[in-house]
Amino acid sequence: MQKAAIEKNNETIAAQLTPVGRETVQDRVYSELRRALIGGLFEPNQVLTIRGLADALVTSTMPVREALGRLITEKALEALPNRSVRVPPITLERIDDLLRARSLIEGEAIALAATRMSPRQIASIEAMLGEWDEMRALKHKKDIDREATLNQSFHFEIYRCCGSAVLIPMIESLWLQSGPCIRVAIYAFSDAGEVDTAHYHRRIVAALAKQDAQAAREALVADISRPFAFLRDKLRSAATKDPT
């Protein structure tokens, strides 16, 4: 019996092939809706229908309704008493609530990451920042979607180093919930002449490089607070102007 030989042959084959994966339709729908929500493609208060989404995504209703159910449980969407589902409205209380939760949890995650990141991982983050600068220098016209995607990778690359399988899904849920809000703010930022985002990110990286957990936490909170603060001011002025 040439068992060992067969085993070896299988191994060499396995080394060259890349796993094909078996993502279900439901998973794709879910990812797509997540992407859309974090990207702010849906507006707050917009109601989503199962059949409408199913048509848009070219599937049946089944994967869509399950994906919607999942998004509702993580509060990324809201189930109205009518049984229809909408993306949650923005209120002042909710903004402050989200910012507080994000500061708390993402702050803890980055503080943990600061003590655990290897020099290799820090270098990787720094490299990411470098590429980002280049891209920004090349394009005069801002590409907000690309910008947002890079920002997301930057943050989660750091959070991944905190070593907590519990905190990271919670952070993802928080991003999902604040996605629609943030996007509104970002667009307004871009109009109002955006302050330099890169500065805040460099502060974060510097703190991480020094393994200074407290400084990293503070830099992060400063970073994520900006769009929230902007949005809060905008809402407040809108409220005083139009007190409906």
Add this chain to the structure above:
Amino acid sequence: MQKAAIEKNNETIAAQLTPVGRETVQDRVYSELRRALIGGLFEPNQVLTIRGLADALVTSTMPVREALGRLITEKALEALPNRSVRVPPITLERIDDLLRARSLIEGEAIALAATRMSPRQIASIEAMLGEWDEMRALKHKKDIDREATLNQSFHFEIYRCCGSAVLIPMIESLWLQSGPCIRVAIYAFSDAGEVDTAHYHRRIVAALAKQDAQAAREALVADISRPFAFLRDKLRSAATKDPT
């Protein structure tokens, strides 16, 4: 037109009738599974099948699969690569991870609650503690399920006062995730001669009554740490005894 009279008649009817509610089957399945998970009715590593649960709950597979999907997204259950779902296994890392997250988030929630609870709300909590003592004095035989339910009400009654619509669902998710672990510990507690739970709860209430946020946080952390610490020790000794 006797519009006013009709209106009045409708109001008197409305006052006597209680809303019937329109809970879906899926919601009931979801609640039932939540209850079972927090109550520790399912063992870690146990795999759940859609058809099996549907039979047990006397429904079709449809509501069950959607409820399972929701529980998977909140990490209360785990989706294996085989596409089957099981209740997550207990590991040392996960225990410490859950305890850290719970201390962080529930600690923040109770600190917020400490500054916001009205005397009326505090009195309500104290009354709850009193009833609890009575019940415990009456029954010599311990009713673990009742005990766990009361404990849950006690904690969430406090958290509800933190005024954060974002933190509370996260805490629920954390309880859902630690439910199976905790229950294992509670059973062991009961055998090993449980230390007085009531003492810890009184410490919490005392801190809340003084509006001392920091003391409340510390008392809470002490309270939730106990079963985790117990479980951690148990697992560690089991690991050294049986190093498989």
Add this chain to the structure above:
DNA sequence: ATTTTTGATTTGTGATCACACTTGCTTTGA
């Protein structure tokens, strides 16, 4: 005796249908 193969059963996934509820508009009645 151990491993491999084969076949039957179980299981998750997606599609489709039936039904009840909601919603918006038209028609009817005062």
Add this chain to the structure above:
DNA sequence: TCAAAGCAAGTGTGATCACAAATCAAAAAT
């Protein structure tokens, strides 16, 4: 003219079916 009733289109929910993948047990081959 205007409010109320009625109708039609749309929507979520649950059940059922078809299908592919996984699982397990018995049988066959080494």
